[in-house]
Amino acid sequence: MKYTTLGPTGTEVSKLCFGTWRFGHVSDGVVETDETQAHALLDEAEALGINFIDTANRYGDPPGTSEQYIGNWLEERAREDFVLASKVGMTVDDGSGRNRDGLSRKHIRWQIDETLERLGTDYLDLYYIHRLDGQTPLLETLRTLDQLVEEGKVNHIGASTMAAWELTELLWTCDAHGLESIEIVQPPVDATLQNWQRYDRLDLRRYLEVCEKHGLGVVAYSPLAGGFLTGKYERDTDAPQDSRAALDPSNFERKYLSDRSWDVLDSVRAVADDLDATPAQVALTWVLEQDAFPGGMLPVSGARTREQLSENAEAVELDITDDQIRRIDDARGQPLLGNAS
Template structure:
């Protein structure tokens, strides 16, 4: 495994991270989830990401990682989305942040969270209130670092400016979606802003919910043992299952073969070509998927291959983003 610093912090995370969205605690059995987490750790992955909004995922992740020394891995979770019907049971108010941090600590079975992330931007709460609450949690030792997820360049810039003016500990990460199809962070200046403010990118869905593994073929029915065939998870992936997108992935798979890689390895290497990306978060329902995907860290794409990739991707320029 290879490791990169998370933004300007001294924290080092594995180039491939393991996430739990739409998998652990829901679509994947607990036994399979534990096997994947063990395989990830034993393969050198030290970055594990979850959220209070992923049903049961925090419990599975926390209880499995207890088999290893706490100092040997980086545990990340998030908050924002509603946890109940009450008006204060969602968002990034001080009340919700403090209460949800305690709840996550209990579910994870740990004394501290390495990286606590704001799952979305809260338009109803002043940014300084959110930042002060996160800073207080750091002072208390309940979280070590704070980050955000799916924040715009302007929102990151504003938060950074406010944090500096108040003398607060800086945010160190942003978790946006990023893959060959979903590239808004390039076009909307998010990558540039994160680099300017010292935030590392821990990107999710680098394989486009499995479309960039090559398992979905143009003109063929959806395989029955896949995420797209699962009614619990197919709502997210359906936006990718267009004929032009699948034809594009078929061409990308041919290009990947030229460099001796699978399509998933090729797609992960494409994401990791960005120096601002600290870790690409994969999901996995089988340990074998982790074994295959981590090989991407040794794949370097030369300028010619990157250029040819862009030519293929240009055929779906009007792809409608998921977010």
């Protein structure tokens, strides 16, 4: 495993972040990753040298299950060996009560204590705004997060998916009021994604330009395009039975399937053949090669099996040439940042 800094901070993290959204997640009545399976995956991550673990208070059924699985696993380990990231802002139950989501001081204060209790720790290394709620004044949210840093409950503040102008407003508000600022962001980034075409209101290039200008660290989620870039899908054939495309075909098609996406996958496969690697490893390496940000761009990789996680971790060691990156960018139609050459 290779290591870098967590964005502009001094915290050292593995260049692959282990994502745990599947922990306790129920799909079609079946738990995708139960606690025994989750602990086996965490064992594998530890063995591979992955020290950066991503979760959220919303992950699992019921919400918080992912954090609980991780906390139970950590009981027999040294907390300081791991960098833990979680999130706040999305609904944490059936929504029938008041203040069950959003970024109000009341909700954040409630949820940070719930998250810390489930994880069995006194603090988080990184706490993300999961989504803006469109209701709470930004100053209320940011002052509350600033207080959590002052109290030692949170080391660094992050922000996940939002528009470039919203991220800019967050940064400006922190600066104008002398508050602890956003240091890390977590947008979806994969080789097929261009200008956030699958997300309303959002423009990936503008968002990343803001990150580059302000020196923010970037931790990319869904770097394998929901599994599309693993190479398990074929044009004009049915999706594998247990895949996300089979479980939610209309949503998967809307998000990931286009002629350009298939062109990108073809290019990723060709590069993988050249390197004697897998498409997943090449897709992750493409993300790792986006080096315009402090610490580089770090992919969040989930996995169903230990073998998948081990395969993904090998991407950190893959040697890819500039020409091979350009071949993928040509299939995309442009590089992630800058002008097409």
